[in-house]
Amino acid sequence: MGARARTCPWSEHDSLSSMAGRIDFARRALMLLPQARRLRPECSDTVADLIEARALEHGDRPYVKFREAGISGHASDAPMQVLTYAQLNARANRVAGWALRNGIRPRRVVSLVMENRPEFLIAWAGIAKTGATTALINHNLTGKALAHALSTAGAETVIVGDECLQNVSEAVRALDLPLRIWRQADPYAAAAPPSAEGAPTADGVLDLDERLEDCSEENPHPSVRDEVRAGDDLFYIYTSGTTGLPNAARFSHLRFFGVGMLCGLLLRMDPGHVHYCALPLYHSAGGTMQVGAVLATGATLALRRKFSASAFWDDCRAFDATHFQYIGEFCRYLLNQPPRADDRDHKVTFAIGNGLRTDIWKSFRDRFGLENIIEFYGATESNTFFVNTDGRPGVVGRIPGGRLGKRFSNSRLIRFDIEREEPLRDEQGFCIECDPDEPGELIGRITDGTFGRYEGYTSAEASEKKIMRNVFEKGDAWFKTGDLLRVDPEGWYSFFDRIGDTFRWKGENVSTQEVAEHLSSFPGIEQANVYGVRVEAADGRAGMAALVLDPGVSFDATAFGRYVSDRMPAYAAPVFIRVIAKPDMTSTFKLRKVDLQREGFDLRIVSDPIWVRDEDGDGYVPLTRSSQKAIENGSRRL
Structure with a gap:
């Protein structure tokens, strides 16, 4: 298939690093300045007001496009679902009516557990119209972790999609909390929803769809939100939990406005653009940066239920996407897909995210023909950030204005x-x-x-x-x-x-990120997760790498040893290598290290093959029970 002509209203000469791009950026920033100056924690503007304003301004424009993956896993196999801004507002009003009837008011919290689908966006929009807060719960959680998230939310009401009902019911049964569960059908599911047998409360699991039918599609009276301010909580968003149980971070209406305006500005989004979202909506990247940019600019959100590397670019074509957001190892998964003739056959011109590593930046950009990659640094709860709009590989930005800029x-x-x-x-x-x-x-x-x-x-x-x-x-x-x-x-x-990941070995600081980037360039390695492990008879922590190999590839310890010796200082070279079948990842594509660090190089609990760097530092040899014992008692030099 030949490449389609790009239809975006800019050319490669208008990239953010070009003069034309900078002029356009400045023009857009000046237009946003009056609105930005008005926004203060004490002002009465809320996201509910924004949603109602968008419905009035351009109610017929598509707010979200959604396709359930078909048999092949691609969105192009299924019919398109389109929700306009007016429809979003009307259906959110039904949710608000239901919530008000059930005593949900400002300062109250409602937990939401649902996979990526339009009903997720409608539910929190309706809750926002009452002035209440939505706790966005990771739908991948089960058992203790899910029970912890539900209990720390402080909610009395939970909206749960049928696709998540079984896990929520089991978690709630383990809690001594008077939670009321309202189930919402998954209209796109091929199979019948799971049974609610063994409902955790005396009232049982209640049918939200049934109650919504009786609710009005008119906006609630503005007085409902009289006491709500921009600085009040819109969401509780949970940290990724890479080092333990997640914390619930507060995320205000004000923060949503700021994130949305900034992202829309950086991406130069307009109402005709389509922002493809394959990230979970319960996380700040997809749920606030992408959704916020769309609402701030009147653009369209193209929604995928779950990320699929093999279907990603087919989805972009099916949705006519012009933008997308990445996170963590997202881009590496795309790059690891077999090359295709249509890799550059798409309309995407802007990609924004964090976690695009230096070792794949240029190959990712060039293979898929991406004109603008905006790498940033930030976190859900952080009060500071950086943005790299120049497309410079390996950096997250700089403080503009030199010394004067640093003062501010x-x-x-x-x-x-x-x-x-x-x-x-x-x-x-x-x-x-x-x-x-x-x-x-x-x-x-x-x-x-x-x-x-x-x-x-x-x-x-x-x-x-x-x-x-x-x-x-x-x-x-x-x-x-x-x-x-x-x-x-x-x-x-x-x-x-990350603090806690960097470790000291042989009197030197070792960056796990830098070591992982070096190792990932070795032929046959799909992914490298680097961490430090305690060695009883040594000071500091010894480097260890858990490697995922390409399909059909065997670990060549000799060639790998030469590669490491040629490219890395001795103190940074991993002492131990563990070959694993698949990476331990969070649902937001971040590598987890806690269990790997705990297991270390102990062959009594690790069944995966482990290699240790030989005593001359020239290569790697298989670790045995006897060599492990020698390392632990200090008779074997590392």
Whole structure:
């Protein structure tokens, strides 16, 4: 198939790094300035008001396009479902009517457990119209983790899609909480919904669709939200849980406005554009950045229930997508797909996300013909961020305006002791800023205004743990990101590692991210997850890599040893190699290391093959029970 002509209203000469792109960006920013200045935590603007305004402005325009994957797994096999802005508003009003009848008011919380589908967007929009907060629960959670998320939300009501009902019912049974479960049918499911047998409450599981039929499609009276302010909670969004049970981060209407406007601006989105979302809506990337950009600009959201690397570009073509967002190892999965003649046959011109590693940046961009890649640094609960609009591989952005810009920025890098996992302080007890190219923890100054605002978690204890005080002067307060970054002499910031992932070995700091990027370039390695493990008879932590190999590939220890010796300093080379069948990932494409670190190189609990670097450091040999014992008692040198 030949490449289709691009129909986007810009050409490659209008990229963000070009003069035309910068002029257009400045024009759009000036248009947004009056609105941005008006938004303050105490103002009365809410996301519900935005949804109602969009329905009035262009009610007939598509808000969301959705196709359930067909037999082949591709959206092109199934009929298109289209929900206009007017239909979104009308159906959200029904949800609001139901909620008000059931005592849901401002400051109340409703939990939402549902896969990516239009009903998810309708449900939280309706709850927002009452001034209440929606706790966006990860639908992949089960058992203890799901029970924890439901209990920490503080909700009395749960809306659950039929596709998630069984897991929710089982989790609620384990809780001593008076939760009322309202089920909503999955109209796209081929099979009948799971049974609600053994309902956890005396009232049983209630039918939400049945109650919605009797509710009005008219907007609720504005007085319902009289006491709601922009600084109030719109969502609770849970952290990814890479190191344990997730925390519920507060996410306000104000933050949703800011994220949406910024993303729409960066992506230069207009009403005619289509933003393809294959990320989970319960996470801030898909649920606030993508949805927020669409609502801010009047564009269209193309929604996929679950990410599929093999169907990704077919979906983009089917939806006529012009934009998409990535996260974590998302792009590596796309790049690992077999090359196709139509890899560049699409209308996508902008991709935005975080986690695109240096080792695949150029090949990803060139193979799929992406004109603009916007890599950013940020987190759901963070009060500081960076954006790389120049398409420069391996960096997350810089502070504009040089020294003057830094004075107004709330971001700083401070020196950090890797071994003690705490910041370094001078004789007066204050933190020390990093020199160029020196890794340090990124912190963000906490302010009372819109910029630099820290909204925290539902747990006061968890919120306080992320605050560092008396950093540069008595009484100041800064948000601890928990991430190590570094800035080069030109002012470009790059991600170095997550605190707790970086470790010390042979007296040197080792970045797991940098080592993983080196290892991933070795032929036959699909993915590398690097971490440090404790060795009883040695100081620090020894490097270990869990490798996923390409299908049909065997681990060549000799060639791999030569590759590592040629490209990496001895202290950074992994001491142990473990070959695993598939990566341990979160639902947002982040690699988990907790279980791998706990298991270490203990052959008594690990059944996967493990190799250890030989004593000369020239290659790798299989680890045996006897060599493990020698390493543990110190008789075998590492």
